[in-house]
Amino acid sequence: MAQDRPNDSTALLGTWKLQSFTTEDLANGEKTDLFGAHPDGYLSYGADGRMQAILLKEGRKAPTGVVPTDAERIELYSGLSAYAGTYSIDGDLVSHHVDASWNESWTGTVQVRQFRIDGPYLYIRTLPDRNPVTGKHSTSVLVWVKVRPEEKAGR
Template identity: 65%
Template sequence: MTRARPDSNPALLGTWKLQSFTTEETATGLTTNLFGIKPDGYLYYGADFRMYAILVAHGRKAPADLVPTDMERIELFNGLCSYAGSYDIAGDEVRHHIDVSWNQSWTGTTQVRRFRINGNCLHITTLPARNPVTGNECVSVLLWDRLT
C-alpha cells in the first residue's frame, strides 16, 4: 500500500482537543451524545506516521479509593475510548492502524475515518460500523480544535 506522507497534508499534524462527539444509528437515525454533551479527549498526528486518540465521557466519577471496585471499573471503562498506532492518508481519508487499544477487539485492525479541516477545526466522521459501546451500527462525528 502506498502511504501518503503526512506532510502532504501538514494541516493534520499536531494535537487536537475534542469538542463534540455525536453518534447516529444507521437503522433509526437516532443521534446521541454517547459520551455526554461535553466529552473530553485528545487526538495526535505526528510527522513520524504515529497517532493516538483518547476520549472520555463527560462527568466520569473518580473511584472512592485508588483501586476501583468492579462496578467503578466498569463505569470508567464504559466512558473510555483510547488507542494508538500508525496512520496513513488517502485523499479525504485517514486510516488508523491500531497497535494498542482500550478494547482488544480493535487492536490489529484498521479504522478508516473521513476528515476535513476548516481553519483550526478538524471534522472526523467514521464509516458505518458496529459501535463497540452500544453494539448498533452507527456513524460518529467528532469535532476537534487545534492545540498545536
C-alpha cells in the same frame, strides 16, 4: 466531507482537543452524544507517522479509593475509548492502523475515517459500522479543535 486544502500529513500534524462526539443510529436516524454533551479527549498526529487518541465521557467520577471497585472500574471503562498506532492518508480518508487499544478487538485493525479541516477545526466521520459502545450499525462525527502550542493541557 469536502476539503478546502490538500489532505496531506502536515494538515493533521499536532494535537487536537475533542469538542463533540455525536453518533447516528443508521437504522432509525437517532442521534446521541454517547459520551455526553461535553466529552473530553485528545487526538495527536506526529511527524513520525504515529497517532494516538483518547476519548472520555463527560462526568466521569474518580473512584473512592486508590484501587477502583469492580463497579467503579466498569463505569470508568464504559466512559473511555483509547487507541494508538500509525496513520496513513488517502484523499479525504485517514486510516488508523491500531497497535494498542482500550478494546482488544480493535488491536491489529485499521480504523478508516473521513476527515475535513476547516480553520482550527478537524471534523472526523467514522464509516458505517457496528459501534463499539452500543453494538448498533452507526456512524459518528467527532469535532476537534487544534491545540495551540502556548495552550496548557487541561479542562
